[in-house]
Amino acid sequence: xxxxxxxxxxxxxxxxxxxxxxxxxxxxxxxxxxxxxxxxxxxxxxxxxxxxxxxxxxxxxxxxxxxxxxxxxxxxxxxxxxxxxxxxxxxxxxxxxxxxxxxxxxxxxxxxxxxxxxxxxxxxxxxxxxxxxxxxxxxxxxxxxxxxxxxxxxx
Numbered sequence: 673x674x675x676x677x678x679x680x681x682x683x684x685x686x687x688x689x690x691x692x693x694x695x696x697x698x699x700x701x702x703x704x705x706x707x708x709x710x711x712x713x714x715x716x717x718x719x720x721x722x723x724x725x726x727x728x729x730x731x732x733x734x735x736x737x738x739x740x741x742x743x744x745x746x747x748x749x750x751x752x753x754x755x756x757x758x759x760x761x762x763x764x765x766x767x768x769x770x771x772x773x774x775x776x777x778x779x780x781x782x783x784x785x786x787x788x789x790x791x792x793x794x795x796x797x798x799x800x801x802x803x804x805x806x807x808x809x810x811x812x813x814x815x816x817x818x819x820x821x822x823x824x825x826x827x
Contacts, residue, residue, distance in 0.1 A: 676750070676816065681809035682743040682760075685802040689740035689767075696793035697778050701785060710778045711795065712736045732777055739763075739770050743806060753817045760810045764803055771799040 698710040708726075709716040715727035742763050749756045 676812065678756075678809040678812035678816070679747045679750070681805045681812060682747045685805035685809070686740050686743040688798045688802040688805065689736065689743070692736055692740075692795050692798050695795040695798065697774060697795040698782070698787055698791055699793050700791050701782055701787055703782065703785060708781070709793075710781055711793075712774065715781055727781070729777060732774065735770060735773070739766060742766070743802070743809075746809075753813050753820075756813050757810055757817075760806050760813070764806055767799055767803055767806075774799070 692712045696709045696711050699707075701708055701710070703717075707718050709723075712729060713733050714725055714729045716723055717726045718724075719726070742759075746756055746759045746763065749759060
């Protein structure tokens with residue numbers, strides 16, 4: 673059924689991943705005396721007072737869209753709960769790899785510059801939030817599976 677709590681968790685996980693397009697990963701870092709902001713779409717830098725997109729991350733942008741659509745696709749596998757659980761665990765592994773890739777892209781842009789906690793953007797934590805939401809969805813799917821098995825024993 674689509675109106676189960678795991679559908680809400682998976683939908684929120686997808687929204688958290690799509691929110692990466694709105695929130696920066698790192699902001700306020702000075703490279704060559706100019707402040708820059710790193711997002712999943714690329715690097716934004718202040719050039720003559722204008723916020724300019726100076727470097728594009730096409731691969732990361734495409735991967736973000738694909739990874740954000742996966743939890744939405746899992747919602748519609750509601751008739752096969754075991755497959756839903758397996759896909760959810762696989763998605764968690766993909767998101768962990770994606771988070772590592774995101775961190776390496778940000779580190780590559782900054783080079784040797786160290787960032788402080790006040791430079792962290794909200795986007796840095798969104799993949800972790802989506803992981804937690806997918807974990808909550810897995811637990812809810814397992815509860816449903818247990819309920820169905822107990823109802824089958826009663827018949």
